[in-house]
Amino acid sequence: MRVYYDRDADVNLIKGKRVAIIGYGSQGHAHANNLKDSGVKDIGVGLRPNSGGVAKAEAAGLKVMDPAECAKSADVVMVLTPDEGQGDLYREKLGPNMKKGAALAFAHGLNVHFNLIDPRPDIDVFMIAPKGPGHTVRSEYQRGGGVPCLVAVAQNPSGNAMEVALSYASAIGGGRAGIIETTFKEECETDLFGEQTVLCGGLVELMKAGYETLVEAGYAPEMAYFECVHEVKLIVDLVYEGGIANMNYSVSNTAEYGEYMSGPRIVNDATKAEMKRVLADIQSGKFARDWMLENRVNQTSFKAMRRRLAEHPIEQVGEKLRAMMPWIAKNALVDRSRN
Ligand code: NAD
Numbered sequence: 001m002r003v004y005y006d007r008d009a010d011v012n013l014i015k016g017k018r019v020a021i022i023g024y025g026s027q028g029h030a031h032a033n034n035l036k037d038s039g040v041k042d043i044g045v046g047l048r049p050n051s052g053g054v055a056k057a058e059a060a061g062l063k064v065m066d067p068a069e070c071a072k073s074a075d076v077v078m079v080l081t082p083d084e085g086q087g088d089l090y091r092e093k094l095g096p097n098m099k100k101g102a103a104l105a106f107a108h109g110l111n112v113h114f115n116l117i118d119p120r121p122d123i124d125v126f127m128i129a130p131k132g133p134g135h136t137v138r139s140e141y142q143r144g145g146g147v148p149c150l151v152a153v154a155q156n157p158s159g160n161a162m163e164v165a166l167s168y169a170s171a172i173g174g175g176r177a178g179i180i181e182t183t184f185k186e187e188c189e190t191d192l193f194g195e196q197t198v199l200c201g202g203l204v205e206l207m208k209a210g211y212e213t214l215v216e217a218g219y220a221p222e223m224a225y226f227e228c229v230h231e232v233k234l235i236v237d238l239v240y241e242g243g244i245a246n247m248n249y250s251v252s253n254t255a256e257y258g259e260y261m262s263g264p265r266i267v268n269d270a271t272k273a274e275m276k277r278v279l280a281d282i283q284s285g286k287f288a289r290d291w292m293l294e295n296r297v298n299q300t301s302f303k304a305m306r307r308r309l310a311e312h313p314i315e316q317v318g319e320k321l322r323a324m325m326p327w328i329a330k331n332a333l334v335d336r337s338r339n
Pocket residue numbers: 022023024025026027028046047048051052053067079080081082083085089107108129130131132133134135
């Protein structure tokens with residue numbers, strides 16, 4: 001595995017370029033502000049005029065333009081809009097307007113890897129994918145650190161796509177932590193697998209099932225929330241800083257023994273067999289196809305599932321308990337009015 005750091009990148013390369021950041025959401029606000037603070041002077045944020053991001057980007061001192069306008073003059077166009085709309089955006093606004101020889105960049109490989117976008121042959125195509133939420137990409141940078149990034153090149157007619165990509169990654173803080181070389185295929189398939197089985201899908205269902213089991217057995221919902229949701233962060237922080245043994249060092253021997261006895265009963269051979277089927281659906285393109293079809297029907301089931309989850313008592317109980325811990329909100333990474 002090849003890893004690059006700031007010393008391997010020429011950050012001046014990106015400073016001399018005109019960079020278009022399309023979208024000002026989780027990743028967009030982080031990339032735009034980190035690039036600006038790293039000395040990139042010519043940044044345009046591409047947003048639709050009615051977007052909620054316009055006011056936020058302008059409040060951060062950034063220049064906002066229509067995406068097509070923004071793409072016209074840019075040397076690097078970083079696409080940070082939701083994956084499901086990137087195909088139309090490229091075909092309607094970016095592809096027809098980008099300069100000959102410019103670079104098209106992504107923070108996730110989905111559209112290119114699954115052929116939802118077929119980039120013009122004269123442009124470079126690279127990916128800088130921070131391995132963390134956009135709000136962390138920004139907060140780590142401000143603390144003087146950075147979030148590790150993945151880098152990959154899919155098209156390189158200019159011959160220097162990798163140099164520009166590394167320079168970009170360095171300017172958003174990735175070079176402080178490490179920029180790992182990969183491919184669009186590997187990033188895309190592992191990213192989808194991780195978020196579906198462990199990080200988002202697996203974790204949410206695990207927390208919900210634990211919470212429901214305790215509540216259905218007659219325990220107080222608040223107790224169930226603390227044990228099965230709130231404490232997840234405390235445990236994950238210990239794994240994050242020093243691995244699983246570090247976490248086990250900190251918890252009681254009783255907790256550690258229970259981990260060995262009951263953990264494999266919860267995540268068992270059947271779970272792993274299902275994980276393999278999930279991976280197969282990702283690799284075959286079935287997941288990407290289903291998600292794009294879902295978007296053709298205005299996200300009917302997606303929105304219904306989101307609403308159902310919001311109505312789950314776990315969310316109401318959580319809101320009540322978080323209000324008892326005001327320091328959580330004070331240190332919040334997400335402030336919907338600003339980022
Ligand atoms: P987001 O939903 O937080 O923000 C999307 C932004 O794009 C918003 O500002 C929205 O107004 C704007 N937008 C939507 N449609 C647009 C259009 N047609 N033209 C112009 N602007 C438009 O998105 P996000 O979560 O930051 O994801 C962006 C990309 O980054 C995706 O490819 C995603 O896979 C990738 N990524 C995200 C994260 C993360 O932390 N969320 C992590 C790694 C990679």
